[in-house]
Amino acid sequence: MGNLSLFLQHLTNGISLGSLYALIAIGYTMVYGILRLINFAHGDIFMLGVYLTYFGILYTAIPWWLMFIIGPALTGVVGLLLERVAYKPLRDSPRITILISAIGASFLLQNLGIVLFGGRPRAFPVPHILNHVVKVRGVSINVITFIIPVVTILLLIGLNYFITKTKTGMAMRALSRDYETASLMGIDINRIISVTFFMGSFLAAVGGIMWGARYPQLMPLMGVMPGLKSFIAAVVGGIGNIAGAVAGGFLLGLGEIMLVALLPRLTGYRDAFAFVVLIIILLFKPAGLMGSTQTEKV
Amino acid sequence: MLEVMDLHVNYGGIAALRGINLTIKENQIVTLIGANGAGKSSTLRAIMGLVKKSKGQVLYKGEDISNLPTKDIVAKGITMVPEGRRVFANLTVEENLLLGAYTRSDHKAIARDMEKVYSTFPRLKERSWQKAGTLSGGEQQMLAVGRALMSSPQILMMDEPSLGLAPLLVKEVFEIILLLREQGNTILLVEQNAKKALEIADYGYVLETGQLVLEGPGKALLADAKVQEAYLGAAR
Ligand SMILES: Nc1ncnc2c1ncn2[C@@H]1O[C@H](COP(=O)(O)OP(=O)(O)OP(=O)(O)O)[C@@H](O)[C@H]1O
Ligand SMILES: [Mg+2]
Numbered sequence A: 001m002g003n004l005s006l007f008l009q010h011l012t013n014g015i016s017l018g019s020l021y022a023l024i025a026i027g028y029t030m031v032y033g034i035l036r037l038i039n040f041a042h043g044d045i046f047m048l049g050v051y052l053t054y055f056g057i058l059y060t061a062i063p064w065w066l067m068f069i070i071g072p073a074l075t076g077v078v079g080l081l082l083e084r085v086a087y088k089p090l091r092d093s094p095r096i097t098i099l100i101s102a103i104g105a106s107f108l109l110q111n112l113g114i115v116l117f118g119g120r121p122r123a124f125p126v127p128h129i130l131n132h133v134v135k136v137r138g139v140s141i142n143v144i145t146f147i148i149p150v151v152t153i154l155l156l157i158g159l160n161y162f163i164t165k166t167k168t169g170m171a172m173r174a175l176s177r178d179y180e181t182a183s184l185m186g187i188d189i190n191r192i193i194s195v196t197f198f199m200g201s202f203l204a205a206v207g208g209i210m211w212g213a214r215y216p217q218l219m220p221l222m223g224v225m226p227g228l229k230s231f232i233a234a235v236v237g238g239i240g241n242i243a244g245a246v247a248g249g250f251l252l253g254l255g256e257i258m259l260v261a262l263l264p265r266l267t268g269y270r271d272a273f274a275f276v277v278l279i280i281i282l283l284f285k286p287a288g289l290m291g292s293t294q295t296e297k298v
Numbered sequence B: 001m002l003e004v005m006d007l008h009v010n011y012g013g014i015a016a017l018r019g020i021n022l023t024i025k026e027n028q029i030v031t032l033i034g035a036n037g038a039g040k041s042s043t044l045r046a047i048m049g050l051v052k053k054s055k056g057q058v059l060y061k062g063e064d065i066s067n068l069p070t071k072d073i074v075a076k077g078i079t080m081v082p083e084g085r086r087v088f089a090n091l092t093v094e095e096n097l098l099l100g101a102y103t104r105s106d107h108k109a110i111a112r113d114m115e116k117v118y119s120t121f122p123r124l125k126e127r128s129w130q131k132a133g134t135l136s137g138g139e140q141q142m143l144a145v146g147r148a149l150m151s152s153p154q155i156l157m158m159d160e161p162s163l164g165l166a167p168l169l170v171k172e173v174f175e176i177i178l179l180l181r182e183q184g185n186t187i188l189l190v191e192q193n194a195k196k197a198l199e200i201a202d203y204g205y206v207l208e209t210g211q212l213v214l215e216g217p218g219k220a221l222l223a224d225a226k227v228q229e230a231y232l233g234a235a236r
Helices: A003-035 A042-059 A065-091 A095-117 A144-164 A167-175 A177-184 A187-214 A224-237 A242-262 A264-269 A272-284 B042-046 B068-077 B092-100 B107-120 B122-126 B137-148 B166-180 B192-199 B216-225 B224-231
Strands: A134-135 A138-141 B001-010 B016-022 B029-034 B055-060 B077-079 B154-161 B186-190 B203-208 B211-217
Touching: A003 A144, A003 A224, A003 A242, A003 B192, A042 A065, A042 A095, A042 A187, A042 A224, A065 A095, A065 A187, A065 B029, A144 A167, A144 A187, A167 A177, A167 A187, A167 B077, A167 B092, A177 A187, A177 B166, A187 B016, A224 A242, A224 A272, A224 B137, A242 A264, A242 A272, A264 A272, B001 B042, B016 B042, B016 B055, B016 B186, B016 B211, B029 B042, B029 B166, B029 B192, B029 B224, B042 B055, B042 B077, B042 B154, B042 B186, B055 B192, B068 B077, B077 B137, B077 B211, B092 B107, B092 B137, B107 B122, B107 B137, B122 B137, B137 B154, B137 B166, B166 B186, B166 B192, B192 B224, B203 B216, B211 B216, B216 B224
Parallel strands: B029 B186, B029 B203, B077 B154, B154 B186
Antiparallel strands: A134 A138, B001 B016, B001 B055, B203 B211
């Protein structure tokens, strides 16, 4: 295998991992944009998405491809309920209170996962058509590695359309700027917040399923690391900025794979890579790559 | 049409409004004047449900709307231009106007009203694709007024709409207010510019540290010695 084909293989792997980080990071950034809250439970919502889909495929007659839609939808509802139960009652409390509630929700979901699903890893039932290796010009690639970026890009196009072109998307942007004036427009703030949590959780679950198809081992704590790295991706991109979260996700995914590929001796530091990037970016651009330091006319 | 009865508002135990009574008749311009911190904005915000009323009632067409959420009050046809512009800086001018029509669904009527706003404020039309945050202060104020008009309100409450506008535009805003009344709207106007406000108002209220101290037809208040002294800068 030539150097080029090897490089291409790493590149696709990196893009694929970056796509997953991007999908999860969007949820962090959307919620932050609207509530100024870091939803620490987001990584665990990702985990829940994989498990819900797993159980749906194994224990119901629903075909896997349909479950790949129902699973995220259910996860979206869980995310929405999480906001209603854990965050909404605290909306007028100091920000630190709601942050602590988010940390609590994260621990709760993790431990609930251990109790309900067991700590023993489970194997995700990857459908065969997603899981076979094809050879393109000497580069052997698992089909799922291709599918992940394609699905991600389609979702991003849809999300972009939603945010920029629909009335609800417009309301979402208005809300991220000014709650009170948004409500003066007749916007139902609770509804928009629910939609935000639903969408963020849905995307994380889609990411989770594809993660499961790529690394088919399910564990109740499987959301912790991807969640943390995606959060870093959102911060690196400029938290609150969706394009930034996507860029941050790809940057981290690609960087991580390339680090392991090009400097195999640093493989053990793979998980530290995200933090190094975080520190460097924050040193030079505290608001993140695409973050804006808001200027307001007074 | 709109009746405010015994309205009280407290901010953390400090009384900002202590028993306000207002009657706003259909198709009238009613103005609320008073010094800084008298509680004018608090009155409007309490009517819109943006701040909690510790006591009192708001009736709209006889219906108690005191405890409705803001969005429902807006949907009923009451709109407020908030103090200090408050445009959505991250949205374009056009999007800001569309958000003004958020509760409406008749696209034709919305498009018609959009044209109307643009013809009133040609500056906004020229800048329809610009982010609202990049507008000048005066342009933002025009946008805030235009956005409120987009909801096609029955009652329009304006909190210092002329603030920061050049004299010519101030005149423009007051002309719009008169025009709105001609078109059947009802207006509750809060203004620093007491003279101008009283000149066009059918009825006026004078607020002092959370209480009404005077009320009467606009012209009568304009002629009142106490009002002249305190708000119109007349020498004794
Ligand atoms: N959110 C708040 N928290 C605490 N106090 C407040 C708050 N909003 C207003 N106040 C106080 O309530 C009083 C009335 O304020 P309000 O904004 O209604 O006055 P105003 O008549 O609109 O004044 P201005 O002409 O300066 O706009 C003031 O003393 C103000 O400091
Ligand atoms: Mg005020």
